[in-house]
Amino acid sequence: MTGLGWGVKSLGRHPLRTALSLAGIAVASAMLLDMVMLSGGIEKSFSDLLLARGYQIRLTPKGTLPFDTEASIGGASHAVRTIRADSGVEAAGAVLGTSIYGRAHDSLVTLFGYGIQPEAQGIYQVTAGADLAPGDTLGVLLSETAAQLLGAAPGDTVTLVGRLDPQMADAAVGRRLAVRGEVRWIYDYRGQPSVGTVLPVMQRLGRDAAEDRASLLLVKVADGAAVEDVAARLRERFPHLEVSSVADLVVQAKRRLVYFTQLSYVLGGMSLIVAVLLVGTLLTITVNERLGEIATLRAIGVSRGTIVRQVFAEGTALTVLGAGFGIVLGLATAEYLDAILTSFPGLPASFSFFVPRADTLGLAALVLLVTGSLAGLYPAWLASRAPIAATLRAEAT
Amino acid sequence: MISALCLTLALVQATEPPHPSTGIAIERAVAEQLDLGVGDTVRLGAAPESLPHLAVVSAIYEPRPDPAEVSRRSLRVRLHLPDLAAVLGAPDRVDRFGVGLLPGVTPDSAAAVLNRSAFGFRAHPSATIASESSQTFKVVSRFHRAIAVITIVASAVFLLCIMLLKVEERRLDAAVMRFVGVRRRTIFGALVLEAALIAVLGSALGAGLAFLAGAATNAYYREFFDTELIFSLITPRIVLFSVCLSLLLGVAAGALAAWRLVRTRPMALWGRA
Numbered sequence: 001m002t003g004l005g006w007g008v009k010s011l012g013r014h015p016l017r018t019a020l021s022l023a024g025i026a027v028a029s030a031m032l033l034d035m036v037m038l039s040g041g042i043e044k045s046f047s048d049l050l051l052a053r054g055y056q057i058r059l060t061p062k063g064t065l066p067f068d069t070e071a072s073i074g075g076a077s078h079a080v081r082t083i084r085a086d087s088g089v090e091a092a093g094a095v096l097g098t099s100i101y102g103r104a105h106d107s108l109v110t111l112f113g114y115g116i117q118p119e120a121q122g123i124y125q126v127t128a129g130a131d132l133a134p135g136d137t138l139g140v141l142l143s144e145t146a147a148q149l150l151g152a153a154p155g156d157t158v159t160l161v162g163r164l165d166p167q168m169a170d171a172a173v174g175r176r177l178a179v180r181g182e183v184r185w186i187y188d189y190r191g192q193p194s195v196g197t198v199l200p201v202m203q204r205l206g207r208d209a210a211e212d213r214a215s216l217l218l219v220k221v222a223d224g225a226a227v228e229d230v231a232a233r234l235r236e237r238f239p240h241l242e243v244s245s246v247a248d249l250v251v252q253a254k255r256r257l258v259y260f261t262q263l264s265y266v267l268g269g270m271s272l273i274v275a276v277l278l279v280g281t282l283l284t285i286t287v288n289e290r291l292g293e294i295a296t297l298r299a300i301g302v303s304r305g306t307i308v309r310q311v312f313a314e315g316t317a318l319t320v321l322g323a324g325f326g327i328v329l330g331l332a333t334a335e336y337l338d339a340i341l342t343s344f345p346g347l348p349a350s351f352s353f354f355v356p357r358a359d360t361l362g363l364a365a366l367v368l369l370v371t372g373s374l375a376g377l378y379p380a381w382l383a384s385r386a387p388i389a390a391t392l393r394a395e396a397t
Numbered sequence: 398m399i400s401a402l403c404l405t406l407a408l409v410q411a412t413e414p415p416h417p418s419t420g421i422a423i424e425r426a427v428a429e430q431l432d433l434g435v436g437d438t439v440r441l442g443a444a445p446e447s448l449p450h451l452a453v454v455s456a457i458y459e460p461r462p463d464p465a466e467v468s469r470r471s472l473r474v475r476l477h478l479p480d481l482a483a484v485l486g487a488p489d490r491v492d493r494f495g496v497g498l499l500p501g502v503t504p505d506s507a508a509a510v511l512n513r514s515a516f517g518f519r520a521h522p523s524a525t526i527a528s529e530s531s532q533t534f535k536v537v538s539r540f541h542r543a544i545a546v547i548t549i550v551a552s553a554v555f556l557l558c559i560m561l562l563k564v565e566e567r568r569l570d571a572a573v574m575r576f577v578g579v580r581r582r583t584i585f586g587a588l589v590l591e592a593a594l595i596a597v598l599g600s601a602l603g604a605g606l607a608f609l610a611g612a613a614t615n616a617y618y619r620e621f622f623d624t625e626l627i628f629s630l631i632t633p634r635i636v637l638f639s640v641c642l643s644l645l646l647g648v649a650a651g652a653l654a655a656w657r658l659v660r661t662r663p664m665a666l667w668g669r670a
Contacts, residue, residue: 016657017565020558027551034547062445074444164517240446256468258621267544274555285562333547340539345532 008317010286010310021282022322028275029326029368034334034354035268036364039261041355046253049351050246052186055091055122056227057219058249059083059234060242065252066216067097067187073241076199076214080117083217086233088225093120094199094214098206101171102150102195103159109149112194113160114185115202115214122186122218124196129154129181137201140177143185146193152179160195162205173204190349217241260341260353268364275322275368276375279315283379287311294383295391304384311380312373319372323365331356420455422475426623428457430472441476441484450484452476462626464534496520553646556599560592560650564658571658572666581659588658592651593644600640607631607639 011018050058059079061071073079076094083092096115101108114123118132124141132139140158142150152158156179161171177197185194197205203213221230227245235243244252254261287294294307334354341353421441423433433439435454442448460466460473482488498507504522511520567588574584611629618628658666 017558017561020554020561024551024554024558027547027554031547031551071443170516240444259468259618267548271551274551278555278558281559281562285566288566333543337540337543340536340543343539344536345529 008314010290010314011317014286017282018318021278021318022325024278025275025318025322025372026325026329028271028278029323030330030333031271032268032275032364032368033326033330033361034337035264035271036360037330037334037354037356038337039264039268040357040360041353042257042260043250043254044355044357045352047246047250049186049348050249052350053122053125055218055220056246057221057231057234058244059217059219059238060215060244062240062242064242065244065249072096072213072215073217074211074213076212076217078212079214079217079238079241080120082237083219083234086230086237088222088230088233089219090222091120091220093117093122093218095121095123095216095218096199096202096206096213097215098162098202100160100162100195100202100205101164102146102193103161104150108161108164109193111146111149111160112188112192113162113202113206114194114196115199115206116196117199120218120220122220124183124185126181126183129179131183132180132196132198135198136180137198138178139180139197141181141183141196142179143188143192143194144182145191146195147179147182149193154179154181158195160197160205163207175201175205177201186350187348189346192349272368272371275319276371279318279372279375280378282318283311283315283376284382286314287379287383291383291386291391292394294386295388298386298388299392307383308380311383312376315376315379316369316373319369319375323368323372419450419452419480420477421452421480422456422458423454424458424460424473427472427474428454433457443485450480452480462624464626465530467622467624467626549642552643556596556643556646557650557653560595560647561654563595564588564592564651564654568658568661568666568668572663575663575666585652585655585659588655589648589651592655593648596644596647596651597640599647600643603643604631604636604639607636 058066059073060066061069061073064071073094076096080092080094083089094115094117096113098113098115100111100113102111116123116132117134118136119134126141127144132141140160142152142158147153150158157176158179159174159176161174163172164170165172175197183196185192185196188194196202199214207213219230219234221227227247231243231245231248234241297307298304334356338352338354342349342351421439428434431439433454435457437454439452439454440448441450441452458475476484478491482490496507496511498504504524508520508522571584571588575581608631611631614629615627619625
């Protein structure tokens with residue numbers, strides 16, 4: 001019989017004990033899997049989110065992150081023209097984010113307004129109707145929630161107002177716009193009522209258009225150009241702006257969510273320890289119980305190496321079986337935990353904390369398999385060192 | 398009146414004498430990062446390329462620990478409202494007002510009265526704002542609870558397994574006791590008692606480890622985030638809950654294993670069945 005076959009048969013002798021051990025290893029493996037997904041998920045998800053439309057560089061007011069404060073960049077159109085002139089830039093566009101209002105029947109609803117340059121936009125995907133054409137000052141794009149709040153669909157007309165004056169009880173500016181399409185704003189949180197117009201229209205609705213302000217500038221690097229080289233040139237060209245590549249922004253996001261990353265390391269480590277303790281304890285007691293059997297095997301000529309391999313095989317079988325159940329359990333719990341964490345207020349709806357990555361999952365599986373197997377080291381040593389004559393004599397009495 | 402204009406302020410040290418009326422209070426982290434002290438002069442502006450205002454550091458303050466801000470690490474300064482409005486070029490504008498009510502007036506009714514005539518603003522009772530702004534912590538709390546449930550399940554299975562193995566180690570002892578006439582009930586009771594003792598000792602050790610881990614967690618994160626916030630708080634209620642739970646699980650596991658043991662024939666326990 002092979003070592004693995006012997007190990008599996010040995011586990012079958014004590015079904016309750018084995019079942020409990022497998023359950024313990026499965027829960028520990030599930031936790032380990034979840035924590036591995038959490039540790040790498042933030043980075044992967046955020047990076048995917050930022051690269052959703054292929055724009056690799058963001059320019060924001062100095063010392064800020066995109067949409068982190070109400071600070072804005074003046075002279076946006078000139079800055080965009082300058083950026084587009086760089087040979088390494090394929091596309092560049094400005095985005096303004098501001099609070100505006102929409103008229104729905106007799107009341108006003110608060111909306112988040114995006115001012116965009118449709119020819120170079122990296123913040124939405126059209127889901128129904130048509131996109132805005134460059135320079136379309138009469139059109140507007142709505143998110144699903146905004147469309148519901150305003151009771152509008154592509155082809156309808158909506159009224160947007162801005163700069164409300166409580167003393168005059170009136171809006172300083174208002175525009176009637178035709179709904180061109182419904183879009184999914186990539187960085188919106190769940191249920192955010194957002195609308196988008198071309199940049200000059202939103203600048204007028206939100207604040208003084210004379211300053212030509214934008215919240216951030218997006219840059220897509222041309223094929224063949226290095227992102228960091230272009231970012232370095234832009235830093236030199238715009239010393240008063242924060243120039244961040246996706247890698248820089250991922251670092252910032254990780255810094256803010258460092259608690260979850262560290263928690264994942266601690267809990268992942270503890271899960272590994274629990275799995276190792278379970279395998280080690282079970283094998284140690286099993287070996288102690290079977291010392292007589294092991295001594296008999298040794299007495300009839302079975303080598304120490306074979307005994308060690310058999311104990312190792314038992315530990316490996318336990319780990320592999322337990323981890324198999326753990327993967328199923330871990331994927332289910334990851335979905336549940338992700339649903340909790342993604343309910344953070346203000347988090348983009350498409351952001352995910354628990355993201356399976358082949359490399360990290362492979363590494364976790366390897367670590368679990370190796371440590372689970374190594375947990376059998378001490379019991380295997382015990383088994384191989386059992387004194388044959390003394391053990392057989394003790395068994396006979 | 399409260400002003401919370403959340404625009405970025407650019408701030409650099411200056412050498413020119415400031416306008417005598419412009420004072421600024423800076424938090425300790427700003428003072429440390431920019432090597433500023435009381436009496437130093439700084440330039441202020443709404444954008445790095447434009448810093449036209451001079452101000453004198455009149456105070457350095459320690460901000461109240463705020464969990465909502467701990468990971469953002471924003472650097473803050475305080476100015477009198479007219480000074481800030483002048484720096485931002487937004488005279489007579491504020492983000493919000495704080496309203497103190499007369500005794501007997503409820504916040505809900507006052508907010509309702511204000512909202513009836515509101516245009517361009519909305520009144521919220523402080524409790525509503527507190528509830529909304531604590532959503533982040535409610536989510537974190539739910540996450541912690543979910544993790545705790547998984548940990549408890551893992552611990553329960555681990556405890557069951559260990560207890561089962563521990564009791565099964567006593568097969569020969571149980572066999573001998575049965576041979577000499579000790580009743581099954583006595584053996585069962587002895588094994589359950591042993592399981593309970595192990596659970597209590599394990600719980601005490603676990604509580605000690607938890608206190609150490611909590612102290613290490615607090616020390617690490619306080620240093621990491623430069624704050625006085627408490628990150629790990631082990632209350633008597635939590636200790637009591639943990640000890641009771643582990644005792645319950647330990648006794649249940651011991652009882653299950655002991656029940657299986659006393660139902661087995663003595664010769665089988667002796668290994669001669």
